[in-house]
Amino acid sequence: MTDAETADLERFRAETRAWLEANCPTEMRKPATSDADVFWGGRNAKFASEPQRVWFERMRDKGWTVPDWPKEYGGGGLSPGEHKVLRAELAKIGARPPLSSFGIWMLGPALLKYGTEAQKKEYLPKIAAGLIRWCQGYSEPNAGSDLASLQTRAESDGDDYVINGQKIWTSYANYADWIFCLVRTDPTAKKHDGISFILFDMTSKGVSTKPILLISGYSPFCETFFDNVRVPKSHVVGTVNRGWDVAKYLLQHERAMISGMGERGVGRPLGQIAADSIGTDAQGRLDDAMLRGQIASFEIDEAALAACAERAVDLAKAGQAHPAFSSAMKYYGTELNKRRYEILMSAGGVDALEWESERSRQGARPRAWLRTKANSIEGGTSEVMLGIVAKRILDLPGA
Amino acid sequence: MALVLTEEQTMLRDSARGLIGDKAPVSHLRHLRDSKDPIGFSKELWHSFAEMGFAGLLVPEEFGGSGLGCVEAGVVMEEIGRTLMPSPFLSTSVVAASALGRGGNAAQKSEYLPRVSNGSLLATLAIDEGAKHRPLQTALQAVRSGNGFRLSGAKALVVDGHVADLLIVAARTAGAAGERDGLTLFLVDPRAKGVAIERTAMVDAHNAARIEFANVEVNADGVLGEVDQGAALLDGVLDIGRGAVASEMVGLSEEVFARTVDYLKQRKQFGKLIGEFQALQHRAAQLYVDIEITRAAVMKAMQALDDDLAKASSTVAVAKARAGTTATRAVQEGVQMHGGMGMTDQFDIGFFMKRARVCEELFGDANYHAAQLARARGY
Numbered sequence: 083m084t085d086a087e088t089a090d091l092e093r094f095r096a097e098t099r100a101w102l103e104a105n106c107p108t109e110m111r112k113p114a115t116s117d118a119d120v121f122w123g124g125r126n127a128k129f130a131s132e133p134q135r136v137w138f139e140r141m142r143d144k145g146w147t148v149p150d151w152p153k154e155y156g157g158g159g160l161s162p163g164e165h166k167v168l169r170a171e172l173a174k175i176g177a178r179p180p181l182s183s184f185g186i187w188m189l190g191p192a193l194l195k196y197g198t199e200a201q202k203k204e205y206l207p208k209i210a211a212g213l214i215r216w217c218q219g220y221s222e223p224n225a226g227s228d229l230a231s232l233q234t235r236a237e238s239d240g241d242d243y244v245i246n247g248q249k250i251w252t253s254y255a256n257y258a259d260w261i262f263c264l265v266r267t268d269p270t271a272k273k274h275d276g277i278s279f280i281l282f283d284m285t286s287k288g289v290s291t292k293p294i295l296l297i298s299g300y301s302p303f304c305e306t307f308f309d310n311v312r313v314p315k316s317h318v319v320g321t322v323n324r325g326w327d328v329a330k331y332l333l334q335h336e337r338a339m340i341s342g343m344g345e346r347g348v349g350r351p352l353g354q355i356a357a358d359s360i361g362t363d364a365q366g367r368l369d370d371a372m373l374r375g376q377i378a379s380f381e382i383d384e385a386a387l388a389a390c391a392e393r394a395v396d397l398a399k400a401g402q403a404h405p406a407f408s409s410a411m412k413y414y415g416t417e418l419n420k421r422r423y424e425i426l427m428s429a430g431g432v433d434a435l436e437w438e439s440e441r442s443r444q445g446a447r448p449r450a451w452l453r454t455k456a457n458s459i460e461g462g463t464s465e466v467m468l469g470i471v472a473k474r475i476l477d478l479p480g481a
Numbered sequence: 482m483a484l485v486l487t488e489e490q491t492m493l494r495d496s497a498r499g500l501i502g503d504k505a506p507v508s509h510l511r512h513l514r515d516s517k518d519p520i521g522f523s524k525e526l527w528h529s530f531a532e533m534g535f536a537g538l539l540v541p542e543e544f545g546g547s548g549l550g551c552v553e554a555g556v557v558m559e560e561i562g563r564t565l566m567p568s569p570f571l572s573t574s575v576v577a578a579s580a581l582g583r584g585g586n587a588a589q590k591s592e593y594l595p596r597v598s599n600g601s602l603l604a605t606l607a608i609d610e611g612a613k614h615r616p617l618q619t620a621l622q623a624v625r626s627g628n629g630f631r632l633s634g635a636k637a638l639v640v641d642g643h644v645a646d647l648l649i650v651a652a653r654t655a656g657a658a659g660e661r662d663g664l665t666l667f668l669v670d671p672r673a674k675g676v677a678i679e680r681t682a683m684v685d686a687h688n689a690a691r692i693e694f695a696n697v698e699v700n701a702d703g704v705l706g707e708v709d710q711g712a713a714l715l716d717g718v719l720d721i722g723r724g725a726v727a728s729e730m731v732g733l734s735e736e737v738f739a740r741t742v743d744y745l746k747q748r749k750q751f752g753k754l755i756g757e758f759q760a761l762q763h764r765a766a767q768l769y770v771d772i773e774i775t776r777a778a779v780m781k782a783m784q785a786l787d788d789d790l791a792k793a794s795s796t797v798a799v800a801k802a803r804a805g806t807t808a809t810r811a812v813q814e815g816v817q818m819h820g821g822m823g824m825t826d827q828f829d830i831g832f833f834m835k836r837a838r839v840c841e842e843l844f845g846d847a848n849y850h851a852a853q854l855a856r857a858r859g860y
Contacts (some may be wrong), residue, residue: 123602193633353855353859353860354858354860356860357859366860368855368860369860374855374860375851375852375855377855377860378851378855379802379806379847379851380856381799381854382798382802382803382850383774384775385795385796385799386775386778386799386800389774389778389781390508390776390778392777393484393776393777396483396485397484399483399679400483400487407773410766410769410770410773413767422664468763468766468767469759469762469763469768471769472763472765472766473762474764475766475769476765476769478745478746478757478762479746479756479757480757
């Protein structure tokens with residue numbers, strides 16, 4: 083970096099810090115404690131609080147719901163260096179994301195790479211402004227880890243496709259306005275070669291959803307059914323029958339998102355939570371020597387992973403990143419998050435077992451603990467991630 | 482600061498790798514071990530190190546050094562880790578040079594640092610006394626005597642202790658073992674009366690010694706830093722040493738891993754390459770992820786040391802703990818996946834396992850640093 087570039091970045095840092103200081107409501111400077119604290123946008127969106135609305139609108143107006151997207155599509159147009167500065171400044175004050183969205187994390191990057199100009203102009207600004215809430219139609223009852231064996235059909239009929247089939251584990255499908263969906267457009271081709279990536283409105287005739295009750299007692303996922311859903315052919319992203327390329331690219335972003343879950347919404351350090359709950363001895367050490375060791379080694383791994391995430395961004399900037407590295411991060415980040423919650427449950431002891439009391443905020447901790455068990459399954463299981471690392475990064479012979 | 486090497490650092494790495502790979506592959510260590518070499522490293526190679534500016538890498542330019550930082554020292558240590566090259570780089574150029582540079586007065590710096598830079602002076606820190614690294618437990622006594630002090634006690638795991646020209650000895654001038662106040666560092670001539678040095682052949686065939694001090698006289702000029710206030714100086718110097726050893730373990734882990742993956746692609750059993758077996762693929766992939774994460778943590782620590790030494794300790798604790806755990810796993814998987822061949826002395830992989838064990842103990846193992854982190858974070 084030249085001195086001039088460094089000076090520019092430092093100026094940007096000072097301006098950003100001042101702007102955040104003036105514009106981020108104090109209520110938005112602490113981690114979200116429940117799903118209601120998270121703003122997802124969409125046609126039926128409601129703000130949980132006035133500070134949430136203010137924070138979202140101010141960030142949206144600067145294009146900072148998607149800081150690194152081009153300005154013409156509603157983004158902030160920040161350079162990678164500026165984006166890193168903004169992230170650091172947001173983290174420093176503990177600011178919540180103003181908008182959570184599968185459009186931002188998953189569809190947007192895929193549209194930026196594979197979308198036509200008309201598609202980018204149509205969809206990206208609405209994602210940036212939180213106007214449309216998206217869901218992802220990938221997995222099917224018989225296509226989980228082996229996603230490419232999916233069977234949902236899209237048959238050509240004039241200018242439209244007619245879609246029939248079933249998706250499963252569709253996150254928040256019951257709240258979503260639109261879906262990005264993998265469909266089979268050529269049933270005669272080899273399994274990876276007959277898939278297309280298509281977008282459609284969830285209010286289209288023939289779409290229905292049914293929430294799935296999980297072990298956490300919540301229903302973040304749905305079964306989604308398509309019965310003769312008519313979708314214009316212009317809604318295909320990328321080349322017809324080459325949807326697998328789009329799907330894989332998007333999965334890299336999904337994996338990056340899931341691996342980051344461990345970092346989001348984290349409040350106080352684990353050791354202090356445990357100390358409050360269990361107590362300490364005369365030397366100030368946690369009154370459970372084994373748990374103390376587990377927490378310390380967890381925190382070591384957590385700090386190391388954070389350094390690795392930072393390095394992954396720097397490597398990408400330097401053009402030295404391996405495209406499959408998000409699989410490595412997804413594997414480690416999700417396994418680490420499961421460890422975090424095992425420790426939280428142990429630290430909480432009896433108090434972490436209550437499921438319905440006011441005191442336990444309706445069992446927030448045990449429900450979150452159970453939710454983390456999906457982290458190493460959704461978006462590609464840990465075993466699938468390790469397989470990808472073995473084959474694509476280590477170049478081990480195919481089994 | 483980006484967690485990738487700059488162009489200059491990449492060039493430094495390439496030149497270190499070129500020299501070390503060429504002159505000191507693992508067979509170099511094997512030869513020194515098998516011939517029971519009396520000094521345990523190659524003087525010729527050490528002179529090359531000095532000529533390339535490595536010996537004085539951390540020494541300021543005014544004392545003939547290269548004036549580089551911990552990130553650069555880590556780059557060289559990593560290359561040393563790849564071939565397990567025995568060299569006074571850690572003891573002299575990293576730890577002793579840091580102690581002299583940070584704690585020395587003008588006279589001490591101008592006496593010793595130029596000789597560190599030109600490779601003519603070997604120096605080492607004598608810190609550990611018990612079975613484990615516990616700097617505050619230092620019990621070696623230094624009592625005032627005339628114009629100076631008399632040192633009595635014993636040190637263990639003194640790296641390059643039997644070839645050093647200068648010993649930097651941590652001693653207790655006040656207080657009791659376990660206390661932070663009352664520690665002082667002394668510069669001791671190993672030929673002084675009362676110093677008894679026993680070279681201890683170690684499992685990894687690298688240099689170490691046990692040193693006994695029996696009423697060794699050191700005059701007031703031999704105090705490095707302030708009397709009774711050595712703990713702060715020691716913290717910084719030890720953290721630099723920890724970062725350096727962590728860097729060595731990253732290089733070691735990567736090399737073992739590369740050799741292991743190569744073996745998985747060559748060895749056939751049941752009519753298949755063993756690398757086709759998913760049980761081994763997944764273990765190899767897990768190890769790869771561990772090493773990548775550890776590499777980032779260690780880079781972060783080396784940058785933190787350069788950025789603000791006094792604030793680096795938690796980041797260094799993370800790095801040393803991670804590096805120890807990762808290297809231990811890498812060598813264990815390395816031997817296991819090499820099967821019977823991994824157990825033979827003829828195969829190099831065992832050398833890595835042995836060195837990893839020593840690196841894990843040097844300047845505190847993973848448990849030590851985990852406990853330090855827990856204490857620093859108040860639980």
